[in-house]
Amino acid sequence: MANQKINHNERYMLRGALKKNGFDRWRLVTNGVNVVSGEELAFFIEFYVVNPAVSPEECVLGFKNRAAISEDDLHAALTGASGAADGSSEPLVKPSFAMVKAGVLRENGKQMNVYYPASQIQVGHTDLLFKVGTDESNYCSLTTTSTYGTVNVSKMDLVEHPEILGQSGKMSWNLRYSKQIGFTPDYKGKKLNWSVSGAKTVFEGKIILDGEEYEVTSPRSNGYFDKSWGKELTSSFFHLSSSRLTSIINGKVLPDSCFVVQGVYNDSLSVLVSLNGKNIEFNAKKPKRYELTYDLFEMPSDGEEESKFHWSVSASDKTYVVDVDCYCNTKTMFLRKYECPEGNRKVLCIAGSGSGTGELRLYRKIKKNLELIEHVRIANMLCEYGDIELPVV
Template identity: 45%
Template structure:
């Protein structure tokens, strides 16, 4: 299915006006691939994170860098045990400005690899309807590019905030199930544009080749932009569900939940072809989502992180429970637009669990469906003010 006319406009860069100096935009693509050598299945991600592009269009400015250039006068102040007025608050005042390509893999030995570029290195190629970011291409139906960070790179530039490694990709994709914007308020916008997407192509991660097959890619695409990313941040999504009742794959089912928006979540669910959208913000609706994320003991398996969600919409109740082994999760870092060395740290992994769908009948609940969930994106994050002074 081709991109709908309604969502086609979101394929183009949207930061405008004041958001170019004080805002972010994030494009995310997630999919599964198999090792060509061992057959191992892994969950990959490719992201484009644009932050304050109008502040420093010719130079990628990373606020996590410990200091700006130190002048001779600054050295004299340091030797005297004081700081110059000009540089006393450099660590707090620097605001990020760049385009970041972030790519990697979830699961055991998961990693993220970052490539920072100046915003002037991002251009729209009109005749091809694609964005070129350095050697990376982001199109409405294709992705290509590469990222690479060596151990020496990381020693010299710890502000890269990523793992050592290399990854390149040549991919095509198609949205099979789309969603309308789920959160559209002043200062923030989120749309899970490809609730269920099919990816195909190939990836090389640290020299090993992986194959992406459409029917098993379990792809997902979303976009968000605004004044700053959510904190706390909560996200769950999957398009691989199998009914426990019938034993059959639920091919026309998928879901995505995200927040927190003023402490609440928004959700877009397609279950057996039925749509259940919950935005939580209409004063005339009684829809609600209760959610939690906690660490639990898993016995001999160590520790797990448990995401729980209960959705109440009309006469329907939908309960979701997902789990990730803590040893198969890692933290991804995103600089916040306001600077001050403030990071959004997102703990993420590839989860499994269950979903139950009930119908309210009087004071009782009738179970309509009970299914296993696989290949789920499970994330929770909060901001950390690295540069905060006590």
């Protein structure tokens, strides 16, 4: 079980230079079951802060329309005079905001993004990790053991403010959680840091999405909790994780097990595996200590099967080899967008699904031979990839 002592890196990290040039992001993922239909969905809740000291009293979004037209240019345009400035020219700005992003990973999934000025952020030194909002009707909170909140975006909000980069809808949640398995040390880089203290996290409570209630229970939550912060988002994103594992060797469910693969950090990935209480870790901070190969490609439809994405990862050191192969139907991948802290209209686009399946094999090296220690079937896998999208010049 993960150490219940609070990891300092779980707390708000935007101090010093990061207040004007940085981001902080908490991410929670859990499954919930529709109380009427029995449908199981993967939900995500994220708290994202960008450059809070740049504009603490007002949200600044880089995609908001700010046509650079002076009064003289406007007069010239109205009178038909030549030499008027091109109204399509817009200044690039550095974003500054707090955002709560919540939604569901599925075919035709959705993300609702609600923005707050940084002055509304509250952080604590006890169990409060993050809170934003001014009253009970619009605040969202995250503590060391619970999260509560509501995001509500109307169709008119999107028409009037397309820069919020999401869909319309309403989601509210009231959840308790307990982190069962974590990995240390955290990844620390010059521009980006990552902490995965809740690679296996159990959630309990209720989620309401567009009026439909979903029950979240510990045995089926398949929960995940991580945090990243720093100067810049990763330019290429790669993620796999699940705690719903079953041994193919003996057919037994592995309740005290999970795995996470994440990057790309300096052309490497962290590959973290916990099977029956034993951790095998390949940390991207020390890439010279292990060999790594990974790939991602789309398998087109052959007429009988739908198109799929295929992730493959192999990591090995002097003692162990970990091989991961997983698949996800292309149609279940849902696109999320994150405005980058450096501005310039750069956006990290991440396609993700919570319904990946696959297999994991763990081997021990014995001289020149490999001994199979465990062969695992993976279900309800969180599968994600992404890249930075640059503005069209």
